[in-house]
Amino acid sequence: MSIEFNKVGYIYSEKTPFEYAALHDVDLKFSEGKVTAIIGATGSGKSTLVQHLNALLLPSSGKLNILNFEIVAKQKATNLKALRSHVGLVFQFPEYQLFEETILKDLCFGPKNFGATEEEAQEKAIRALKLVGLDQSYLEKSPLDLSGGQKRRVAIAGILAMDPDVLVLDEPTAGLDPQGAIAMMSLFKELNQKFGKTVLVVTHDMEHVLNYCDEVVVMKKGEVYSHTTVHEFFKDTTYLDELHILPPSVVRFRQMLNERGFHLPNDCYDMKTLCALIAKEVKNHG
Amino acid sequence: MGNFVLGKYLPYDSVIHKMDPRAKILAMLMVLVSIFLPAGYLGYAVLALVIVSTVLLAKLSLKFVWKSMKPMLFMLAFLMVINIFAVKTGYVLIAFGSFEIYSDAVFNTLYIAVRLMLMIMVTTCLTATTKPLDLTLGIEDLLKPFKKIGVPAHEIAMMISIALRFIPTLIEETERIMKAQASRGVDLQEGKLNEKIMAVLSLIVPLFVSAFQRAEDLANAMEARGYAPGQKRTRYKQLKFCFRDFVLLAGSLLLVVVIALMAFVL
Numbered sequence: 001m002s003i004e005f006n007k008v009g010y011i012y013s014e015k016t017p018f019e020y021a022a023l024h025d026v027d028l029k030f031s032e033g034k035v036t037a038i039i040g041a042t043g044s045g046k047s048t049l050v051q052h053l054n055a056l057l058l059p060s061s062g063k064l065n066i067l068n069f070e071i072v073a074k075q076k077a078t079n080l081k082a083l084r085s086h087v088g089l090v091f092q093f094p095e096y097q098l099f100e101e102t103i104l105k106d107l108c109f110g111p112k113n114f115g116a117t118e119e120e121a122q123e124k125a126i127r128a129l130k131l132v133g134l135d136q137s138y139l140e141k142s143p144l145d146l147s148g149g150q151k152r153r154v155a156i157a158g159i160l161a162m163d164p165d166v167l168v169l170d171e172p173t174a175g176l177d178p179q180g181a182i183a184m185m186s187l188f189k190e191l192n193q194k195f196g197k198t199v200l201v202v203t204h205d206m207e208h209v210l211n212y213c214d215e216v217v218v219m220k221k222g223e224v225y226s227h228t229t230v231h232e233f234f235k236d237t238t239y240l241d242e243l244h245i246l247p248p249s250v251v252r253f254r255q256m257l258n259e260r261g262f263h264l265p266n267d268c269y270d271m272k273t274l275c276a277l278i279a280k281e282v283k284n285h286g
Numbered sequence: 287m288g289n290f291v292l293g294k295y296l297p298y299d300s301v302i303h304k305m306d307p308r309a310k311i312l313a314m315l316m317v318l319v320s321i322f323l324p325a326g327y328l329g330y331a332v333l334a335l336v337i338v339s340t341v342l343l344a345k346l347s348l349k350f351v352w353k354s355m356k357p358m359l360f361m362l363a364f365l366m367v368i369n370i371f372a373v374k375t376g377y378v379l380i381a382f383g384s385f386e387i388y389s390d391a392v393f394n395t396l397y398i399a400v401r402l403m404l405m406i407m408v409t410t411c412l413t414a415t416t417k418p419l420d421l422t423l424g425i426e427d428l429l430k431p432f433k434k435i436g437v438p439a440h441e442i443a444m445m446i447s448i449a450l451r452f453i454p455t456l457i458e459e460t461e462r463i464m465k466a467q468a469s470r471g472v473d474l475q476e477g478k479l480n481e482k483i484m485a486v487l488s489l490i491v492p493l494f495v496s497a498f499q500r501a502e503d504l505a506n507a508m509e510a511r512g513y514a515p516g517q518k519r520t521r522y523k524q525l526k527f528c529f530r531d532f533v534l535l536a537g538s539l540l541l542v543v544v545i546a547l548m549a550f551v552l
Binding site for chain 2: 056088089091109114
């Protein structure tokens with residue numbers, strides 16, 4: 001059981017004037033039972049990478065091992081539906097996938113497609129709705145009448161209802177208010193810790209990377225630029241500076257203090273520890 | 287869906303690409319007229335020669351043209367069947383007992399097939415070498431003379447350009463929704479009939495929702511910028527006829543005349 005990319009390449013519109021190579025020889029092994037962030041500039045191949053995970057895109061070259069499934073380029077892949085029941089993929093702005101008359105029906109759609117009976121599906125739907133923080137009074141409402149943030153939650157619940165082992169999310173917090181975003185990320189962390197789900201999340205928010213993720217994969221121009229633990233990643237912010245992405249506030253604060261003469265170690269990642277360290281240094285100095 | 291090539295613009299750099307859209311539209315109309323003149327085998331040979339060389343001149347591959355014809359193959363097959371049953375003139379070509387296939391049936395079908403193929407090639411030549419926006423500018427200009435009899439030239443052009451503008455967007459949207467539903471276990475290829483209906487529904491409902499949403503956003507955006515139909519406005523891009531456009535027009539006029547002579551005089 002693992003998720004492994006083996007020299008995977010992907011080319012869009014092969015052999016046309018629009019040909020575009022989005023991935024080059026990607027070698028990557030995602031750690032199971034962890035929350036991994038995938039970051040990179042727009043056009044770096046994040047979304048393409050992510051769509052390989054449940055075989056919506058099939059590699060143009062190389063080999064993919066996902067759980068017990070093997071996908072080899074230029075070979076007809078079989079059993080994709082089974083793979084998709086194990087890997088849940090939430091797209092960017094997933095609210096457009098809602099289509100049923102009631103939220104309950106929409107949530108049941110996924111599980112039923114994968115062979116659940118009506119009762120099982122309903123049970124799963126109700127559980128998923130609770131997970132995303134909406135109560136049962138929503139079940140009979142139309143998903144199209146909800147607010148943007150609620151639609152997002154229902155759409156994500158639609159994937160959670162399928163109860164996949166691996167949860168892949170492409171910018172799940174884009175366009176959400178800060179509170180909603182935090183609630184969303186905490187939910188993914190909780191799913192990871194309580195139920196042992198492997199979570200892969202594409203994000204641009206470094207605070208989320210620091211607070212909710214274990215590992216970071218950096219994509220650059222269709223290649224894996226680095227794959228490290230979160231703490232290792234924020235020790236050196238050269239790459240983030242290159243991308244004009246601000247590091248998390250804690251890291252920035254520490255850097256700014258160090259620039260002005262402090263000698264704080266670069267392996268503290270929360271405000272409390274940082275405050276204690278500052279206090280200590282000030283005391284020693286004074 | 288990405289293989290859908292009918293009417294797709296291909297950004298190559300060729301003489302045909304550089305020509306004025308108005309000249310290209312007029313030339314296309316003339317060639318279409320000559321395709322419909324009954325000029326016999328020789329006429330079609332001449333036309334095919336001219337059209338294929340135009341395709342090659344536009345740096346389009348014959349494979350691309352062939353691809354854009356594929357959707358028509360079904361229609362051709364259908365016509366063939368109807369012709370074989372309906373046309374009972376000429377001499378008997380093949381007979382299976384009491385069922386006979388007449389020579390005219392086969393020839394008629396062949397004629398239609400050749401005509402359709404040539405037509406698709408010509409129109410592909412136009413749409414693959416002209417940016418959609420240029421095409422609508424051309425249509426607007428060509429419709430201008432009809433304004434006097436109440437044809438809303440600008441509005442028609444605007445409608446066409448909006449429609450053309452949104453074709454790729456809607457195709458993209460469809461792909462996106464298909465993928466999203468595929469990860470929820472929708473399988474458009476396999477499954478029982480009611481599952482298939484559900485699958486199509488899961489595609490169409492979101493597509494309509496987003497199409498209406500887009501239409502509303504666009505209408506608001508246009509109004510916010512003070513768009514009013516019928517207003518006199520200037521253009522950023524000015525179309526200009528130059529020598530090669532006149533050559534194209536003269537060439538296609540000559541073609542019509544030659545084909546007409548072959549059809550009615552010889």
